[in-house]
Every structure is written in structure tokens, then in C-alpha cells.
Amino acid sequence: MNRTGLIVALSLALAVGLLFGIYPEFDLRxxxxxxxxxxxxxxxxxxxxxxxxxxxAMWIAWGLALPAIVALFVKLARPDRPLLMSGRAxxxxxxxxxxxxGVLTNLTFKSYWGRxxxxxxxxxxxxxxxxxxxxxxxxxGRNCSFFSxxxxxxxxxxxxxxxxxxxxxxxxxxxxxxxxVMTSLLRMAFGGHFFTDVAAAGLVxxxxxxxxxxxxxxxxxTRLTDAGVDAALTKAAWPGYRALQKWRxxxxxxxxxV
Numbered sequence: 439m440n441r442t443g444l445i446v447a448l449s450l451a452l453a454v455g456l457l458f459g460i461y462p463e464f465d466l467r468x469x470x471x472x473x474x475x476x477x478x479x480x481x482x483x484x485x486x487x488x489x490x491x492x493x494x495a496m497w498i499a500w501g502l503a504l505p506a507i508v509a510l511f512v513k514l515a516r517p518d519r520p521l522l523m524s525g526r527a528x529x530x531x532x533x534x535x536x537x538x539x540g541v542l543t544n545l546t547f548k549s550y551w552g553r554x555x556x557x558x559x560x561x562x563x564x565x566x567x568x569x570x571x572x573x574x575x576x577x578x579g580r581n582c583s584f585f586s587x588x589x590x591x592x593x594x595x596x597x598x599x600x601x602x603x604x605x606x607x608x609x610x611x612x613x614x615x616x617x618x619v620m621t622s623l624l625r626m627a628f629g630g631h632f633f634t635d636v637a638a639a640g641l642v643x644x645x646x647x648x649x650x651x652x653x654x655x656x657x658x659x660t661r662l663t664d665a666g667v668d669a670a671l672t673k674a675a676w677p678g679y680r681a682l683q684k685w686r687x688x689x690x691x692x693x694x695x696v
């Protein structure tokens with residue numbers, strides 16, 4: 439999560455955005471690689487093994503987030519106990535996942551950016567006109583193509599990769615990149631997304647992870663501490679915990695000092 443990675447990501451975003459903005463037909467040409475004209479379909483979307491691989495990719499991503507989810511819920515249920523893992527890691531992993539795969543994708547762009555999916559455009563036996571990545575005026579009403587939620591979830595693995603030991607970090611970043619690319623190719627092969635949909639997912643997710651990592655770990659003015667996160671969660675969860683214990687006939691007293 440250094441400046442070199444940011445410069446590379448922004449450069450790729452500029453190059454892809456300009457190229458596919460000027461020549462939007464490139465999106466159609468790439469999607470056509472996975473389309474079978476005689477059968478008028480994207481054959482891989484009917485393949486059971488490919489469907490298993492698609493579901494498995496999401497299980498892997500959520501499996502990486504599971505320790506943070508469990509640690510958070512255990513802390514909220516038992517604020518009298520210390521966190522099961524690094525407080526900063528919990529905030530970093532869950533915040534980046536919620537922002538990249540949730541808020542920015544499904545609650546923002548996919549809800550208001552009416553780009554039809556490849557499988558629904560006229561060039562691939564659909565009934566909706568194709569629009570370029572930059573045009574939000576497409577005819578898709580909901581759960582639209584831009585940008586890919588599953589692609590964002592797969593590329594979110596940059597976040598756990600950023601927390602690996604420094605010696606392993608380059609390998610972890612390479613694995614996260616490969617995982618995101620393979621998942622994105624599956625989405626394209628199913629006719630679910632154009633190239634620019636999955637490219638935007640990867641680049642936006644990387645930017646979210648880069649900024650969150652800087653805010654939580656690198657920048658002195660905003661840097662969090664594990665003890666501070668633990669104390670904040672204890673303070674937030676203590677009133678509910680105390681009320682529950684009083685209902686059970688046991689007063690645990692005010693929030694303990696930390």
C-alpha cells in the first residue's frame with residue numbers, strides 16, 4: 439500500500455477510462471469472445487463447474503472476512519473481554535469490504551448507473567441498447583452492470599493481503615490480483631459484465647483499500663491503535679451488555695476504565 443501502487447492504479451484507471459471512453463466498442467469486442475453466436479448465448483453461464491467456481495470465489499472472499507466479523511460480534515456480546523484479534527484489522531477489513539463491495543457498488547453505482555449487462559444488449563440477443571461505461575443513462579432499471587459487485591468483492595482481498603507480513607506481502611498482492619482477475623473473467627464469460635465493469639471494480643476497490651490503510655495505519659494524524667478500537671467498542675456495547683446482565687439479576691456496574 440505505497441505510493442507506487444497508487445500511481446500504477448491511477449495510471450491504469452486513466453488509460454482504461456480514456457481508451458474505452460473513446461472506443462466503447464472495445465467492450466463489445468471483448469464480451470464477444472465469450473459469446474456463441476449460433477446458440478445466441480454465453481455458454482459458460484450454463485456450465486455447472488463454472489457456477490461452482492463463481493460461488494466458491496465469493497465464499498473464499500467472505501471466509502477471509504469471517505474472523506473479523508466473528509471477533510466484532512463476540513466483542514459486542516461480551517464487551518468485558520478483550521478483542522480476539524487486532525482492533526485495527528477488524529476496522530480495516532470490514533470498513534473496506536462494506537465500502538467497496540457494498541456502498542459504492544450496490545448502493546451507489548449499480549442502483550443509479552443504468553448500464554445494461556452484456557447478456558441483455560441487442561448485440562448479444564438482448565433487447566436493450568449498449569451504452570459506454572461513462573454513460574449512466576442506460577435502460578437498465580435495477581441491479582445494473584456498472585460496476586461489478588462480485589469483482590469488487592474478489593479484489594477486496596487486497597485488504598487482507600495488506601496485513602500479511604512484509605516478506606509475504608508481494609506474493610499476497612499477486613495472489614489477490616490473480617483472484618480478482620479470474621473472478622472478473624468468470625463474470626465476463628457469463629455475460630454478466632463488460633471489461634470496464636470489472637476493471638472499475640478492481641481499481642475502485644484498490645483505491646478504497648489504499649485510502650483506508652493510510653487512514654488507519656500509515657498517516658500519523660489519523661492512525662488508530664488496537665487499544666483505542668477496543669475501548670471504543672467496549673464503550674459502545676457496554677450499555678446493552680449491562681442492561682442484559684441486570685435483566686438476568688447481575689449488575690456489572692458502569693463501563694470499566696481502560
